Amino acid sequence: MRAIDTHTEGEPTRVIVDGWPQPAGATMAERRDDLRARFDQLRCAVVCEPRGHDAVVGALLTPPVHPTSAAGIVFFNTGTYLGMCGHGLIGVVRALEYLGRLGVGRHRFDTPVGTVGAELASDGTVTIENVPARLHLRDVAVSVPGYGPVVGDVAYGGNWFFITHAEPAPLALAHVRELTRFTHAIRTALREAGIAGSDGTEIDHIELSAPPTRPDADARNYVLCSGGDYDRSPCGTGTSAVMAALHARGKLAIGEHWRQESITGSLFTGWLTQGADGSLVPHVRGSAFVTADTTLRFDPRDPFRCGFGSP
Numbered sequence: 001m002r003a004i005d006t007h008t009e010g011e012p013t014r015v016i017v018d019g020w021p022q023p024a025g026a027t028m029a030e031r032r033d034d035l036r037a038r039f040d041q042l043r044c045a046v047v048c049e050p051r052g053h054d055a056v057v058g059a060l061l062t063p064p065v066h067p068t069s070a071a072g073i074v075f076f077n078t079g080t081y082l083g084m085c086g087h088g089l090i091g092v093v094r095a096l097e098y099l100g101r102l103g104v105g106r107h108r109f110d111t112p113v114g115t116v117g118a119e120l121a122s123d124g125t126v127t128i129e130n131v132p133a134r135l136h137l138r139d140v141a142v143s144v145p146g147y148g149p150v151v152g153d154v155a156y157g158g159n160w161f162f163i164t165h166a167e168p169a170p171l172a173l174a175h176v177r178e179l180t181r182f183t184h185a186i187r188t189a190l191r192e193a194g195i196a197g198s199d200g201t202e203i204d205h206i207e208l209s210a211p212p213t214r215p216d217a218d219a220r221n222y223v224l225c226s227g228g229d230y231d232r233s234p235c236g237t238g239t240s241a242v243m244a245a246l247h248a249r250g251k252l253a254i255g256e257h258w259r260q261e262s263i264t265g266s267l268f269t270g271w272l273t274q275g276a277d278g279s280l281v282p283h284v285r286g287s288a289f290v291t292a293d294t295t296l297r298f299d300p301r302d303p304f305r306c307g308f309g310s311p
Contacts, residue, residue: 003296046058058077127284157240
């Protein structure tokens with residue numbers, strides 16, 4: 001199996017370009033469901049240990065659903081499948097550029113939650129146009145065992161997020177273990193309290209927001225991803241969700257730039273435009289770099305050829 005590895009502002013993506021049996025389905029949602037039903041062992045084999053680790057997001061390329069799209073993409077991590085992945089889409093664009101499959105300009109990609117856009121600039125930066133984002137619930141309080149009440153917003157940016165300004169410890173790499181424990185506890189408390197997205201979907205991403213540490217940023221975040229580890233990038237879908245929440249509160253105007261710093265110190269720049277139907281369309285710009293062009297091998301004698309560590 002051939003994989004192009006990239007990192008986007010510190011967060012890795014493993015783009016599968018050959019060797020994976022193509023999933024069945026007329027839509028990307030159907031293809032994602034077919035992957036889950038028939039090929040989930042490959043998901044674990046590609047991103048879980050010993051080939052991968054908790055921070056890796058996989059991206060399987062498929063033929064496009066729409067004739068104007070460059071490709072279809074199913075994103076996944078060590079725990080589950082994702083609707084969209086902002087850092088992952090930026091990584092896919094740079095991987096396809098590396099392979100000579102696309103160049104500078106605008107491109108479209110089909111995902112399980114809709115068709116998204118990405119513009120590759122001549123300097124290598126990529127600006128994604130995400131699916132519409134929205135604030136679903138405002139100032140939701142949830143009782144978190146060991147921490148007490150935590151208040152936050154529930155917002156959608158391609159994945160579901162609970163966004164809070166609560167800080168059990170400073171948002172710094174030195175405190176990731178405590179921040180991870182805290183956000184896991186929030187996610188469990190939300191599930192037990194029955195707090196979910198508008199379609200009843202589990203809120204599987206938790207975002208802590210705090211003042212920035214770099215002068216060109218507006219905020220610094222820590223994001224617990226659905227796989228159970230933290231995002232090394234500022235999180236593309238998380239930035240989308242935050243901008244929707246800020247706009248709903250009157251704190252971010254259409255077209256106004258929002259600079260989101262990650263816990264590693266990297267940066268995304270985002271802004272909102274308004275769709276013809278009045279929806280909020282997030283745009284997020286960042287950089288990715290190819291780190292490896294790899295052949296993944298699966299020895300039938302290897303007891304861990306299908307990976308381990310998946311929940």
